[in-house]
Amino acid sequence: MEFEPVIGLEIHVQLKTKSKMFCSCSTEFNAPPNSNVCPVCLGLPGALPVVNKEAVLMGIKAAIALGCKINLTSIFARKNYFYPDLPKGYQISQFDKPLAENGEVEVLTGERNKDGNIIYNKFKKFRITRIHLEEDSGKSIHDKGDSTLLNFNRSGVPLIEIVSEPDFRSSQEAYDYLVHLKRTLQYIGVSDCNMEEGSLRCDANVSVRPKGEEKFGTKTEIKNLNSFRFLQKALDYEIKRQIKVIESGGKVVQETRLYDSSRDMTFVMRSKEEAHDYRYFPEPDLLPLVVEKEWIEKSRRELVELPHQKQKRFIEEYKLNFNEALFLTDTVKVADFFEECVKLSGDSKGCANWIMGDFTALLKKEKVEIDKSKITPNHISKLLKLIKSGNISGKIAKTVFEEMFKSGKDPEKIVKEKGLSQITSEEELLPIIKKVIEENPKQVAAYKGGKEKLIGFFVGQVMKETKGRANPQLLNDLLKKELKK
Numbered sequence: 001m002e003f004e005p006v007i008g009l010e011i012h013v014q015l016k017t018k019s020k021m022f023c024s025c026s027t028e029f030n031a032p033p034n035s036n037v038c039p040v041c042l043g044l045p046g047a048l049p050v051v052n053k054e055a056v057l058m059g060i061k062a063a064i065a066l067g068c069k070i071n072l073t074s075i076f077a078r079k080n081y082f083y084p085d086l087p088k089g090y091q092i093s094q095f096d097k098p099l100a101e102n103g104e105v106e107v108l109t110g111e112r113n114k115d116g117n118i119i120y121n122k123f124k125k126f127r128i129t130r131i132h133l134e135e136d137s138g139k140s141i142h143d144k145g146d147s148t149l150l151n152f153n154r155s156g157v158p159l160i161e162i163v164s165e166p167d168f169r170s171s172q173e174a175y176d177y178l179v180h181l182k183r184t185l186q187y188i189g190v191s192d193c194n195m196e197e198g199s200l201r202c203d204a205n206v207s208v209r210p211k212g213e214e215k216f217g218t219k220t221e222i223k224n225l226n227s228f229r230f231l232q233k234a235l236d237y238e239i240k241r242q243i244k245v246i247e248s249g250g251k252v253v254q255e256t257r258l259y260d261s262s263r264d265m266t267f268v269m270r271s272k273e274e275a276h277d278y279r280y281f282p283e284p285d286l287l288p289l290v291v292e293k294e295w296i297e298k299s300r301r302e303l304v305e306l307p308h309q310k311q312k313r314f315i316e317e318y319k320l321n322f323n324e325a326l327f328l329t330d331t332v333k334v335a336d337f338f339e340e341c342v343k344l345s346g347d348s349k350g351c352a353n354w355i356m357g358d359f360t361a362l363l364k365k366e367k368v369e370i371d372k373s374k375i376t377p378n379h380i381s382k383l384l385k386l387i388k389s390g391n392i393s394g395k396i397a398k399t400v401f402e403e404m405f406k407s408g409k410d411p412e413k414i415v416k417e418k419g420l421s422q423i424t425s426e427e428e429l430l431p432i433i434k435k436v437i438e439e440n441p442k443q444v445a446a447y448k449g450g451k452e453k454l455i456g457f458f459v460g461q462v463m464k465e466t467k468g469r470a471n472p473q474l475l476n477d478l479l480k481k482e483l484k485k
């Protein structure tokens, strides 16, 4: 029997506001422990929350970008549970009346080959159930022997929770959706989505069912997935585990599991019997949240081009393939850099190749952001023109590129200074060819005796003499002519 996974995702994203959700404390990440706290976010008795309008506006922006319908009135609710890093004994969230509902996103997704390149692909729509506003808890640090330290700087930091419908049918789709969500939220500037700093966290619901079956199987929840790769690996493990349970005649138990990346497996955190009942009720200290229509319209007007729109345009306008479109829309900075290059050079494929290949490798190696690099779109455009005009070979261009990356000099200048121009004149190249032929009588005899493959040897020798500067076509023509003599 063939099985099909059914996956839904719940994502917590930290909003990029300067101050917290219900007080004016700073949200700065690296502040000394417990320095950004006040009676409100410490949950002291009698302290009253005040809603951060900026957080609401960012939530609206995200909801619009993710195709959701915004509720003009939404209600804050108390989610009750005890935890040492939750001093109030409840978290202010939204429950039956969230900020936004019924969204839909269009995601470029597809199966990958071993190198990570898409082999099968399409734009697929995934539905979003709801987006609600809430506050973060504090942080417990358990690494001091048997004691636990508490840092309340994070307590009250604004979050949105984005809940998807169970629309994903493979771990790859879930991964691609997450990438898309991250890009979208970064494009519109509402979150850094920095997983190391915890500003994007993900829980996944997963079940399996026989292919063709409509009814969902029993699901498990995998909590606290802190990287996109781990999400995918955890899902792959959990899908296989559930299929194994069913095939061996067992039943999947509804439970919450955690993923251990060092052993690449999931394990039980708590069963359904131990699950929380949060006893939600409307937050008595806050009035219903009423969104003004003008805020929504303003957000709509200010909406930038979103990742899937950019991808479609790049494919159409620049004749890029799916991989190139996906790669070059990673951030607005990369996309803008690419477009500027194309504008100057008119060569979209050439620009895509340089940016995705040598440039990205160097940026990664030197840990530099694309807009902080010494290489500008103008440099790349000039380099492409030097190659096109036959002034330098593709191989030399790589050397020039590295030098440009280091010094920020114009490629023409580098070629001139280092004498890297291609040799395209017969007068200059012929003496070198003759010299190589003279110095290798044995190979010449073998070539003339029928070992035509030796042409490569002579090409190599001439390239060595000219430091790779000989024009390949001219070299080939001249060499064959000379060897016939």
Ligand SMILES: [Zn+2]
Pocket (backbone or CB within 6 Å): 020, 023, 024, 025, 036, 037, 038, 039, 040, 041, 042, 156
């Ligand atoms: Zn505070």
